Amino acid sequence: RAGQATGNGTMGLTVDAIMNQTGQIAFETQAMLGTAGGTTDDKAIFIGDGQDTVELVRKGDAFEGSTVSTLNITTDGGGINKFGQVAVDAILSDGRDVAILATPEIHWRNAGSSLWDTGDNWTLGLNPGDPHDVFIDATNTTTVTGPAADVTINALQVGGGAGFSTLRLNQGGNLTVTGDLDITTNGTLDQDVGT
Numbered sequence: 001r002a003g004q005a006t007g008n009g010t011m012g013l014t015v016d017a018i019m020n021q022t023g024q025i026a027f028e029t030q031a032m033l034g035t036a037g038g039t040t041d042d043k044a045i046f047i048g049d050g051q052d053t054v055e056l057v058r059k060g061d062a063f064e065g066s067t068v069s070t071l072n073i074t075t076d077g078g079g080i081n082k083f084g085q086v087a088v089d090a091i092l093s094d095g096r097d098v099a100i101l102a103t104p105e106i107h108w109r110n111a112g113s114s115l116w117d118t119g120d121n122w123t124l125g126l127n128p129g130d131p132h133d134v135f136i137d138a139t140n141t142t143t144v145t146g147p148a149a150d151v152t153i154n155a156l157q158v159g160g161g162a163g164f165s166t167l168r169l170n171q172g173g174n175l176t177v178t179g180d181l182d183i184t185t186n187g188t189l190d191q192d193v194g195t
Helices: none
Strands: 012-019 023-028 044-048 053-057 066-073 086-092 096-100 132-134 144-145 152-153 155-156 165-169 173-178 180-183 185-191
Touching: 012 066, 012 132, 044 066, 044 086, 044 165, 053 066, 053 086, 053 096, 155 173, 155 185, 180 185
Parallel strands: 132 155, 144 165, 152 173, 155 180, 165 185
Antiparallel strands: 012 023, 023 044, 044 053, 066 086, 086 096
């Protein structure tokens, strides 16, 4: 909503919004107030689900060896998919016109222990999937159990929050991480060996 504080400024007027089949809404704001860079970073693309609002890309962000100077959400042709990825048309400061597929990071948002497979436990209510960098960085002692079926994600970090975070893998599902796997401070990875 206009006037809502973000990490860098206050949201301005929303000019375009699109919704996917799983209930996330992506929207473009312009004329943001109180940003760190004034008019150089006063427009951004956000995604939300009614609980979380996440910034995906902002004017002034570094991209492909240049800087985003203008950006617009792609509202036709399916501009947001089931993974919460948003298609953004951007012009870089070096003059290139590029398309950005902006992907949200997925963090454990449940205050306690629960199942991997419950979407509401994660940022934006999204079940982690192929394009996501996933973080189990809880503020409380938390055990995430699962997944129950095979899941592939891009990257995984367990730990790094104030609380102890454990990922307990089930026997029934395989978790494939195609990129970085980081078990960091307060993080544990274990397996449910059954009885």
